[in-house]
Every structure is written in C-alpha cells, then in structure tokens.
Amino acid sequence: MEGNQTAATPAQGSAPETILRETFGYQAFRGQQQAVVEHVAGGGDALVLMPTGGGKSLCYQIPALARRGCAIVISPLIALMHDQVQALRQNGVAAAGLDSGQDEATARGVLAALHAGELDLLYLSPERLFAPGMLDRLEGLELALFAIDEAHCVSQWGHDFRPEYGRLAVLAERFPSVPRIALTATADEPTREEIRERLRLESARMFVSSFDRPNIRYRVGAADGSSGPPRERLLRFIREEHPGEAGIVYCLSRRKVDETAEWLAARGVTALPYHAGLPAATRAEHQRRFLREDGVVMVATIAFGMGIDKPDVRFVAHLSLPKSLEGYYQETGRAGRDGLPADAWMLYGLQDVVTLRQMLQDSDAGEERQRIEQQKLEAMLGFSELTTCRRQALLAWFGETLPEPCGYCDNCQDPPATWDATVAAQKLLSCIYRTGERFGAGHVIAVLRGSRSERLTRLGHDRLSTFGIGTELDERQWRGMVRQLLARGLLRLDPEGYGGLRLDPACRGVLRGEEALHLRHEAVAGGRPAPASRRETARSVAGLDAEDRALWDTLRRLRQKLAADQGVPPYVIFNDATLLEMVAGTPRTPDELLGISGVGQHKLDRYGEAFLAAIREHLGLEVRE
Template identity: 50%
Template sequence: MSFDSQPDPLASARETLRRVWGHGEFRGLQAPIVAEALAGRDVLAVLPTGGGKSVCYQIPSMLRSGVGLVVSPLIALMTDQVEALRQQGVAAARLDSGVGLDERSRIWAMAREGALDLLYVSPEGLFAGAMLERLKEIDLALIAIDEAHCVSQWGHDFRPDYRALGRLADQFPGVPRMAVTATADPRTRDDILQALRLENARVFVDSFARPNLQLSAERKATASRARTDQRVIELVSERRGRSGVVYCGSRDGAERLAEALKAAGVPAIAYHAGMEAAERERRLARFLAEDAAVMVATIAFGMGVDKPDVRFVIHADPPSSLEAYWQEVGRAGRDGEPAEAVTLYGPSDIAWSLRRLEGRPMDEAVRQVQARKARQLFAMLDGATCRPQAVRRYFGETDADRCGVCDLCLDPPARRDATVEAQKALAAVQRLGERFGRGRVVDHLLGRTKDVQDWEAGLSTWGVGANVDLSAWRDLIDHLLFEGLLVEDPNDGRPVLRLGEPDEVRAVYRGERRVETALRPVAAQAPVRRRRRDPLEGLDGDLKGRFERLRAWRRDRAAEQHVPPYVIFQDRTLLEIAAAQPGSLADLARVPGVGQTKLARYGEAVLGVLAD
C-alpha cells in the first residue's frame, strides 16, 4: 500500500514509529528528513552518532511504494541492522558474500513481489555481476547511502568504491536518494553532494553535541608501550563490569594489550583486520552478546556497530583526525546514558600519524589536508579549551557552548602565554639549520650542549632559554609539534626538528599568533577524574533485581536466536519496564521502545519475569 499521496505523510510516519519502534515522537531533525524523503526529494543528513539516522530512511522505505535500497560499507553493519528490523517485524534482507544461492533467490523473489521493505547491499556488491540490472526490474522506494563520509577523499575513511555511487543518479532517475553520516565537516559535505550528484538535495546538519558523553585526554608520560599499556589497564580496571572499546594503532598492539587485560581479570577480546573473517565475526558476536566485554581493536572495528550499552571508549593510541575521533568515541553511550571517552596521546603519536600519511598513495593536496586534520586533532587534545566545544566548532557549530562535563571544564588547567618561548624555540631550530632532534635543541636553548663548538655558541639563540627549566622546554616543543609549528622528520630513525608551515611560523615571530599552553600533569601523575555515574549505579534493590532478571531472560532469548541481546530490547527499555512494573500487555505497550511486534512476541514472557 502506498502512502506517497497522503496530505500529511508524517501522520503515517509517526504511527509507524510508534507501532514498530514503540516511540511516540521523532527526535531532533528526524521528522523533516523523513518528510523530505516521503515527498520524493533527495537529502543529505548529518546526524550525530546515536541520533537515529537509520530511522530516517527506514520509515520512508516502509511507507513509499517499493523497496528501500540501502548501500552500507560493512557486512557486520548490514547483518546487525537487518536482524534488528526483523525483530521489529520489518521485512528486511541483505545481499552479501555470506548469503547462499537459495537465500539470494528467495530475497529477489520477495523484492519482485513487493514483500520486502528494505534491501541492504555493499557498494562492491552493487556494481558486481548483474545486480544493477536486477534492481531495475523491481520498484525502488528510495536509495539510502549509509556512512556517506566514505565517499569523500577529504574524509577520514575514504573508500574508492563509494565514488562510483554517483552513477545511481543515471541508473535510477526519479528515485529519491538519501546520504547519511555522523561526521562530515563543511568541505566533506560539499564533496559528498558533488560526488553523489546530490546538488539539489536539501542538507540537514544536526548539532554534534553529545551531552551524555564525558571526554578527557591525557598526555603520555613517555613513549614507552609498557607504560601506556599499564595506564590503559588502570583505566579499564576502574570501569570493571562495564562494556567498553579500547583502540590501538597496530594489530600487535591490540593482541598484546588484550592479553595484558585478560591477565588483569578483564574479559578482553582482540580484534583486527589481520584475522580471518570467520574469527572476526565470532569475536564480534561475543562482544555484542556479553554485558561487560571489552573489545581491544584497531580501527578495523566499529563503524556502524550498534551495541548501545558501551560505557567507555579508550584510545591507547589516538586516531587520525577529529572526524575519526568523533566517530570512534561516539560508539560509547549510544543509548543516551552516561558514557566516557579517554584518549592517551604524545608527540610520537603525531609523528607516526604523519609518517603513515606519507606512505599512502594520494594527491599531494589531499595529503596536506589530512596532515592538517591530524594536527587539529592533537591541538584539541593538548589544548585548554572545552573538548566538545572545540569539536563542534570544527564541524561548523560556531555558537557551541562549553559542555561543563569534560575534564577541562571540570578541572580547568592553568594557562600561560608561551609566545616568547615559542619564538625562541622556533628560532633555535632555524639557527641550527633544522639538523637536530628535540634533545639537542633543548640543550642549545639551555646553553648546556656538551663540547659546544664556537659556531653554535656564537648563535643568538645559544642559552637564550636558560631561565626556563628542562621539562617546560620539552613540554613546549611537544605542543609546537601538536600545533604544526614544528614537524619531526624521521630521518632514518634519528628524528630531527624542522619548522612547520611558513606562514604560521612567521605569524608567531611577528606576535600575530599567540601560543598558549596548559599547565597540567602528564598521564603518570594524572588525577582521578570525576566520572559520570553509570546508569545502573544507585538503583534501589528491588528495581535492580527486576532489571537483572529481565537481562538474564533477554540473554537466554538472544542465545536461542543467535542474535545480540540489544536487538531484543535495549538496556534502557528493560530499565523502563522494570521501573514501570506493567501488570498487563496494555501497560507494557505504553513503555517506550516496546513496539507491537515485540509486544506480541515477548510480552507475556516479560510479564512472567516481572511476576516471578
């Protein structure tokens, strides 16, 4: 049945939201996005992680005539969304390498007969074989391109296969298209519109605010892997019993840290792209099923993983950009409950990020943009400005206010104007011919170079910083590296300091650019931060008992069906049920998150658990 011509399509959309998802109203920008899609117009939607992007194309796919085609980058993501939709009574399917021939034939038959609401495919699969020709034989309600930032060479997860999706404008004229993503700065948004040929699309950009997410960062005490691993173990141990994700920069690092955490009694799981696909799937399934599992992973893990009760994300090694950072920390607290993100970082990390960029094939203009993005991330981590405010302004929210809950808001560091010292440090690197490493540059500033030669002692910068102590000079040089005013050349294993972007360095020399540093301890001396309270802390005994009984029942049902527990009911819904103590199906139906299909499938059992 088509709802395309109804005078108020949002009436049907709200009824579908209530009937299927158990929610009475749309959130944020969902309603206007859904209305635009129902009217058959193209859309680019940039909504924060956990902001309900998938509903924006799922409901129009269900209400418009035909099948909604969803292009998604990962099999794990497609599997997760399809299973969640089926639990809610929605006719959804996926076509990927894990689907057998008989099942593929059944799915195509359902699509032709109009018995399918949503069909998920990968960009690679879309252009393989006769997929496009077969899609032309069925009626498409819309085409949704999920994780649309992957189409942009300026983004943090560029995938060449996504660039070909612009061809869909010619292949399916008249079919509305929707691109959705959680992270895209203005330049990336423009590139998405151009690459996907969505020039006439209406663009919706919601606030990037995540008020439930508490951000903090610690500068690493040393470059020692052992010390960093120990700090991660301390941070995870403080959050024992909670589900979390720890990101590492290498496969070996993920394996090593997972073993160290297991030795400390943490149910840790290593995950990286070097594993066989079946083994990765097994480990992902375990993480999704267990309430307190900690995934220790490279960036191969995470995009689109919908586990809502991840309570913390810890970066043992920082990501490559603010976009990647916001994607990865956004995997915590998707249920809207309090969550945390802690990032450990140091000067060796930015050097590694820049070296990795040098080794990748890309246009020089793109490389320069990516290098600038890396420096912007480290400048935020090492800065003294409210972290969410800095990120939101990066994404274009010029009116973003302080969050009030990040580490810098709760414990504002003392600041100092280090412009004069920065001028001296930059001049020392320049006078020394950009031929020495940081230790030698600091010795030069302090006038402590061993066996100093006359040419060096005669330089105007020799001993000019003798009034500043050694640790302060090291701290400042690290900060100049984060700001991009200095760069560290690997120099075949003997790193040397060179000046950064000439215009920016000149601005510091002239006093046009101020250099300000925060006075705060490094990770080894980091104070215990005031953490946001876990949503389950402080529950009274009876309420907690009902909630735990419901979780145990859900765990058993999930194991029977081989699905993640949260696709049956999220923790937040179980807590609402436990608090409401419904005595009838009618009472249970009024709890947010309980749709009609789940009410019919699980209602009596839930009431039975509460009665027990």
C-alpha cells in the same frame, strides 16, 4: 545472512507517526527525524547529517514502510547489514540482505522473496549492487526508495573511502523517479559537497542536525604523564569506571593492538584484538563476541568500527593520536549510542605526531592531499592541547556553535592550571635554532638539561650557549611544552617526516620577548570522574540503588537468554536504555510496558509477558500463569 522474512508487515502504507509508535515503540520523533521522514516519504531526495545514535536509520526505515515497494539500502559492511536486518525482524519488519557470505540456496530465497513483493527492505553492499544483472533485476520491480548509508565512504579524503561508492551516481540515471537518501554521521563542509557531487544529489534537500553528543564526556591526557605508563592508566580507567562494560580501545599500529589486548587479557579484562592483519575468521569471531557478549573490550586499529550498531558501548579509548578530528569524532561516536553516559578517553604523546607525520610523508598521496591531511592533523593536535571547552572546539570544527562551555569535558570539570612559560619557551626555541633546526625533541631537551652524552659531545652541542640552561623542567615537562608549541603553530616538524623540530615564523614575537606565552601545566592525564551532580542528571547503571540494580541484573539475564536462544545480539531484543526505563517505571501490565520507549507492538507480543513476569516477581507480586 539469514533468508527472507515472508510475513507482510502490517505497518506498510501507514502514516509515519503510526509506524514510529507501533513498529518501533517510540512515542515521538527526535530532532529533524520527522522532517526527513516526511520529505522522503513524499518522494524527495535528501542528504542527512546526523550524529551516531541520533536515529539515522529511522529516517529511511520509516519512509520505506510508508511507501509502496521495497527499499534498497546500500551499506558498506556485512556485519552492519546483518545487525540491522536482525533488529528490523525483531520489530516484525520483512527485511533481508544479500552478501557474499551466503550460500546459493539462501541467496535464491532472498531474490525470490524480492520478486514476490514480500520484502520491505533489502540490504546490499555496493559490490553486490553492481554484480552482473542486479541493476537490471531492480529495474523490473516497484521500489520504495534507495538509502545510501555511511555516505562519507564516497569521500576520497576519508579513511573509510570505498571506490564502489563513487559508482552510485548511476542510481540517479537509471531510477530517476525513485527517491534517494544519503546518510552519514561525519562530514565537514568539503566532504558534504563531495557527497552531493559524486552521488548526484545537488538538488537534494540537506538536513544537518546538531553534531553534539551531550552524553559523551571528552577527556585527553599526555601519554608521558606522571601517573604511570599508558597501559597501566588504561587498566585503571577500565577497572575504576567501566568494570564489566563494553568498550573499544584504538591503537595506531597492529603490533600495539596485539600487545595491548594480550596485556589487558592477562589482567582479567575480556579483551580481543582486531586489525586487518588477523585472519578473516578470527576477525569475524572477535566481532561476533563483541556484539553478542556483555563486557567485551575490543582493541583495534581503525579497521574496526564503521557501522558497528552496538548501542551499549560505554567507552572509546585512544592510546594514539587520531589522524583527524573527523576520525576522532566518528570513532568516539561509537560510544553511548543508547543515549546513556559514555566516555571518550585519550592518551597521546609527541611520538604519535612524529609517526603520523612520517606515515603521511611515506604515503602515495599527492601534494594537495598531503597538505589537507597535514592541516587535519594540526587541528587534531590543537584540540588535544586545548585549555578551554573541548566540546565547543569539536562542534566548531563542524561549523556549529555551542554558546556556553559544556561543563562536562575534562577542561570544564577540572580547568587546567596555566603558567607564564615565556622564558622557558624562549630557551627551547633558541636551542632548536642553535642546534640547526634538524634534531628531534629528545636531543634538544638533552641539550637544555645539560646531558653529557657522547653524541652531544661529538656534535659540539655541549659548547652551545643553550647547553644546560633548562634544568628547571624535567623531560616530561619539556616534551609537554614541545607538544603545546606544535599545537599553537610556533613549531613545525621536519617536512621530510623524521621528527626534527623547526621554528615557525609565528614564534618570532615570543622569541624576541614581544609576546607573553601562557601554557598549561602538565596534568595527570585522563581527567577526573564527572561530579555526582552531573551523573545524577543522566540515566545510568551507576546511579541505581541495590534494589534497582538487582532488577537490572535480572532483566539483563533474561535478555541474554532470549538472545542466545535466537543467536542474535542482546541489544536487538531491548537496548540498555529500554531496560533502564523498565527498572525506573516497573511496568506491570502490557499497556504500561507498551509505554516504555523501544517497546513496539511486535516486541510486546513476543517478549512482553516474559519481562512483565520478571518485574512482577522482583516486586513480590503474584506471577500470572
């Protein structure tokens, strides 16, 4: 990471509203930002839960500038620290970071600037914070605050667990007069309590913003749907709805990541793999390209993404079922951070459920943790098989109520057709029972459809009363029924993790004919595109006419050139939402450009004339010398 920026920040000590406007270029706070900023700037501790893209960073960056001293920001990833330091410097803020990848001379320069009082914010990993002598060094300095970003890393139940985060309670003991703010985008109630306890924030004020990301459209389909193999459908989705746009594709295994990335690349998509099995240099290069180039699609395991500060990711696709709704929410939240329309698109199959159950069974987790993880997996499965509004269900998981259906997810746009599946379900449940509740879906379906395989004959299953009674449905439809019965809790998977189907006591009413069962018809996966009326209500590149699109392309090329000259990601110059606002407003003077969201005084001084010249030239006006 680069060395320190030594120029003092003019905004330090100013009122929060002034810092927001003059340094960051925003005219007003959003949601609970102002309440958080005022509380922390006044010296209070806080736990902030705010969705990705909701403006969490400003909740500690503005108090850091409003208070005296240097703010210490604890962040889990070097890439995240690097991005945020670059973005702050673009706004004229004296920020730096210390990480293990720096040479000794650079690190000494950062520490010298810290001791000289030249830094407003210093970013550290928890490992660097606990390096020998670092805490002692900080005790001798004037500190504005401690910010603990991605605070869910403290949770032992999460897939982003970082043991070092558990040691951060020492900050309360050694720096009792320095305010602390912990921030995360993903935390259900048990995780919130774990954060408070482990970080010694029991008396901190909690700020919980809405978890709703209204610009994200949730779409889920069956991997064994009738519209082709999953990879073909993913390619069609990218080509038809997001050509040339940045996206992330999540897969469950490293092998699937490699195969999918190679397959997409062979078909003209700029796709790169990312997983823990790749060399560190390869991972770093692929992440660098994803951040700094337009239109890169990263195919990854969950090893990729935490803290990625790229606002213009237009889609997140899952080719496997996530382990939990928390993980799904966090991963899909990496799309559309700029507030523009984005897609959360997922395909999954019954095998995903079996694989995840097997992984859980094979883990070293204790019985209590396995029980909790199983409950989370069942909730994820239930969400995937919903016939009602997905956004309502997702928000309900985080304790939030959406009074009306969102009108934007796949189920709202294209309500799934249902049918009376009582008799078919009775056949399936009866067949599972008569085959001994130890076989997987494939075997049970083969019995129902009357397969004459050698295995069925050897087991005597061709002589069962359920043999051949299910020919009215094809294999895909039967698998869909198995998924839906699992999601409704009428079936369970073999607790040994081998994919065998077992009856749950909850199925008795259906099996005995005491309860009717209506299930969703197997749909062509992925949902249809949003209707034009919904797209027109959101700012998006897709809604630009030819003339505006030409200006958009001109501004993007200018942004790319400026970013390349400095070796920074394009979005730290201006993000897509700011460029779109320029296209819509066509500012022609510095004052007009300063009124664009995301243009502060420092960026106006640095880039204003270049962008104004490009706009004036596009409009056919005389370009000022």
